[in-house]
Amino acid sequence: MTVKVEITVNGESTSADVEPRLLLAHYLRDQLGLKDTNVGCDTTSCGACTVLLDGESIKSCTVLAVQADQQSVTTMEGLSTDSDNLHPVPAAFRAEHGLQCGFCTPGMVMAAVSLLEENPKPTEKQVREGLEGNLCRCTGYHNIVRAVLAASGQDPDKAEGSEPDMVAPGFSTGSGA
Amino acid sequence: MIPVGFAYERPSSVDGALALLAEHGEEASVMAGGHSLLPVMKLRLAAPELIIDISKLSELSYVKVDGDEVAIGAGTRHSTVERSDVLAAESPLLAGVARTVGDPQVRHRGTIGGSLAHADPASDLPAAVLALGGTVVLRSPRGTRSVPITEFFTGVFSTAKEPDELLVEIRVPRTGGAGWAYEKFTRRANDWAIVGVAVVDGRVGLVNMGQTPLRATATEEALAGGASIADAAALADQGTEPPEDLAGTKEYRRHLARVLTRRALTTAAGG
Ligand SMILES: Cc1cc2nc3c(=O)[nH]c(=O)nc-3n(C[C@H](O)[C@H](O)[C@H](O)COP(=O)(O)OP(=O)(O)OC[C@H]3O[C@@H](n4cnc5c(N)ncnc54)[C@H](O)[C@@H]3O)c2cc1C
Ligand code: FES
Ligand code: FES
Numbered sequence: 001m002t003v004k005v006e007i008t009v010n011g012e013s014t015s016a017d018v019e020p021r022l023l024l025a026h027y028l029r030d031q032l033g034l035k036d037t038n039v040g041c042d043t044t045s046c047g048a049c050t051v052l053l054d055g056e057s058i059k060s061c062t063v064l065a066v067q068a069d070q071q072s073v074t075t076m077e078g079l080s081t082d083s084d085n086l087h088p089v090p091a092a093f094r095a096e097h098g099l100q101c102g103f104c105t106p107g108m109v110m111a112a113v114s115l116l117e118e119n120p121k122p123t124e125k126q127v128r129e130g131l132e133g134n135l136c137r138c139t140g141y142h143n144i145v146r147a148v149l150a151a152s153g154q155d156p157d158k159a160e161g162s163e164p165d166m167v168a169p170g171f172s173t174g175s176g177a
Numbered sequence: 178m179i180p181v182g183f184a185y186e187r188p189s190s191v192d193g194a195l196a197l198l199a200e201h202g203e204e205a206s207v208m209a210g211g212h213s214l215l216p217v218m219k220l221r222l223a224a225p226e227l228i229i230d231i232s233k234l235s236e237l238s239y240v241k242v243d244g245d246e247v248a249i250g251a252g253t254r255h256s257t258v259e260r261s262d263v264l265a266a267e268s269p270l271l272a273g274v275a276r277t278v279g280d281p282q283v284r285h286r287g288t289i290g291g292s293l294a295h296a297d298p299a300s301d302l303p304a305a306v307l308a309l310g311g312t313v314v315l316r317s318p319r320g321t322r323s324v325p326i327t328e329f330f331t332g333v334f335s336t337a338k339e340p341d342e343l344l345v346e347i348r349v350p351r352t353g354g355a356g357w358a359y360e361k362f363t364r365r366a367n368d369w370a371i372v373g374v375a376v377v378d379g380r381v382g383l384v385n386m387g388q389t390p391l392r393a394t395a396t397e398e399a400l401a402g403g404a405s406i407a408d409a410a411a412l413a414d415q416g417t418e419p420p421e422d423l424a425g426t427k428e429y430r431r432h433l434a435r436v437l438t439r440r441a442l443t444t445a446a447g448g
Contacts, residue, residue, distance in 0.1 A: 001184050020185035020228060021218075042178055044216060045367075047282065056256070056285040062215050063286065066185055067208075067232055114281065132366040133280025 005069040009034070010078025018065050025049045027065035028075060036076035036106045040135075047134030050107035050114075051075050057114035059133070076106035079113070089113050089151045096156065098147030100138035108134050112148045121152055124159055180218035187230040191237065191316065195343055197229050199318050203340050205229055209252055209291035212283055237290070237345060240264055245351055246312075247271075251290025251344045255302075256281070258289055268349050270357040270377045274305040277361045290344045293329070296336045296389070298420075299369045301361065303330065304390035306347060308375040308382030314346035315339075323348075330389035352378050356445035360437040364424070371424045372433040374413070376441040386417040386434055393417075396438055406446065410439035 002017040009032060016031050028034045028051065040048035042061050049060040052074040060073075079087035086094065089109050099105045108131065115122065115130035122130060127148045128141075136144060146156035188194040198205060206225035208214050209232055217223045231237065237252030240261045247267045249258065258264060258275035265272050278284055278292070278301050292302040293313060303326075306313075311326045315338055329337050338344060355378040361370045373384030374393075379400050381393035395412035412435075419430035 001182075003185055019182060021180045021182055023179075042219070044212065044283065047280070050282055053285075057282045058285050059282045062212060064185075064211065064215070064228075064230075066187070067211065067230060069187075070233075111282065114285075129366070130281055133282045 003066050003069075005065055007065070007068050007070075008072035010074055011072075020064060020066050022065045023061055024051070024053075024063045024065045024068050024073070025060035027068075028060060028073070031065075034075050034077050038103055038106060040103065040107075045135065046104070046107070047111055047131075048104055048107040050110040050134065052110055052114060055114070055117060057111045057133075074110070074113075076109055079109070087113075089116070089148070092147040092151035093144070096143050096147035096150055098140065098144045100136075100140045104134060104136045104138075108136065108144055112151065115148065116152055121154065122148070124149060178219040178221075180215070181221060181224040183218075183225055184227045185230065186227060187233065189234075191231075191234060191343060191345060194229055194231050194234070195316065195318050195341070197227070198343065199341050201227050201229075207231055207294075207343065209288040209294075210254065210286040212279075212287040213291060213295040213297070231343070232286075232288075242267060242351065243348070246348045247351055249289055249347045249349070251293075251346060252288050253290075255279075255284035255287045255289065255292075258302075259284060267351040267353060268309065270309060270352065270359065270375060271302070271305055271349060273357065274301050274359045274375060277301055277359060280367050289347055293347065294336060294338060294344050296330050296332075296334050298330075298333060298387060298389055299385040300390075301359070301370060301373055301375075301384060304373060304382035304384040305359070305375045306349060306382075307390045307392060308377050308380045309349040309352065310380060311347055311349040313344055314348065315342040316345045317342040321345075327392070333388050356447060358441040358444035360441045360444075362433055362437055372419070372430050372437060374434065374437040374441045376438070376445045381413065381438060381441070383413070383417065383434060386414065386419045386430060388418065391417055393434070393438060396442075400442075406439060406442045410435055410442055413438035 006015045038048040040046040044062045051060045127145050149156040149159045205227040207229045237250040239250040240263045255275045255278045312323045357377040361373040370384045375382040383391045393413045395415040396409045399409035414431035414434040419427045421427045
């Protein structure tokens with residue numbers, strides 16, 4: 001069985017007859033040839049496959065292409081017009097050396113775009129927590145966090161010490177009353 | 178990893194989904210966020226013949242005050258629960274617990290209904306709804322029924338939901354300004370709770386301390402009888418049967434339940 005999907009990808013309409021079991025990550029990479037979106041763990045853990053679905057970060061290894069039907073997807077290819085006119089987030093990754101091998105970078109960048117959309121002036125702690133779904137095998141987190149702070153228009157050196165207003169969710173949350 | 182092939186339907190209404198469920202029964206699986214179902218299908222631990230996709234049913238996505246309760250559509254995503262102004266004011270525990278689920282990408286897809294229907298005892302939201310003393314609303318072509326959350330979870334990954342029923346709504350009492358806290362203990366960011374403790378208004382829900390989420394009834398009774406937080410929390414593991422795995426032994430989990438309950442009660446009391 002195949003199902004027809006129509007997905008707007010990076011502003012352009014795309015359409016294909018796909019098997020329902022086709023993952024969005026494979027639709028983007030294999031059907032459309034958009035290879036910026038990497039598949040790392042394939043188990044929803046590493047975040048390398050992160051793209052935006054209607055503006056929100058999701059892991060495309062854990063969404064079916066049919067589930068994105070009639071929606072819009074943005075990949076790293078869709079952010080910048082060309083390498084001389086980088087979107088502010090990849091530009092900041094370049095300026096702050098927020099990448100080493102670069103494998104995690106498209107996912108990190110897309111997760112950061114979504115994070116900044118929801119919280120335009122995050123604290124350093126909020127950036128770390130906002131990127132908890134993305135792993136960097138080169139462990140270059142320090143400069144990744146700096147890049148996201150810089151992309152938000154903050155001076156990463158000044159924002160570093162900013163007062164955390166959330167307790168790390170991995171350990172505890174705050175209380176009411 | 179690629180799931181076994183399956184047929185796919187995307188009904189445009191809850192009634193359409195119910196008709197498909199009635200027709201296909203146990204061969205079909207409903208998919209909401211797909212963040213529990215798709216991973217097990219990719220591992221080929223599940224191979225439904227038909228997926229009924231309810232992820233786009235906007236009629237299942239809402240948060241609203243209804244009398245002395247808050248009603249939450251089963252298809253409401255964790256990220257919406259986390260940021261809901263209604264929940265921040267009326268049931269802040271639920272919003273606070275949703276914030277600890279997985280990571281932002283997971284929260285943009287996963288739904289509260291999927292989390293409850295999946296009934297993993299290591300999940301956060303089921304224990305929160307249990308601590309709140311909520312109700313789940315189930316619908317089938319046979320009608321609509323409400324099941325108290327205390328009767329909903331029947332075992333690991335199993336619930337009182339019949340195969341032809343859809344979980345349509347979760348209802349929790351408006352706890353407003355009552356003290357609350359959620360203590361989720363993990364070794365790494367983004368992990369599931371080794372043990373979690375949700376406290377609200379003197380009630381205590383435990384994550385990963387048995388086959389289902391549990392209430393720490395001995396602790397609750399001690400508190401109601403005037404015991405100190407320390408004395409009541411020391412009873413938190415009574416009646417539990419925690420699992421044993423790489424993350425911890427039974428004894429370790431019992432210890433965590435007592436310590437986390439003390440912390441959560443202290444925080445909820447404003448300490
Ligand atoms: C990497 C990762 C980390 C995670 N971390 C956590 C965590 O820390 N804490 C936590 O609690 N959870 C965690 N989860 C699970 C996440 O919260 C899931 O989203 C949730 O458990 C299931 O919701 P869903 O909408 O994705 O359900 P689905 O995967 O779509 O469905 C799950 C099950 O429920 C059934 N179902 C779904 N909706 C309904 C309905 N309305 N009526 C009847 N049946 C229904 C389906 O048929 C299926 O059997 C994590 C998941 C991932 C992938
Ligand atoms: S490849 Fe999707 S999260 Fe790792
Ligand atoms: S830069 Fe190598 S994985 Fe992050």
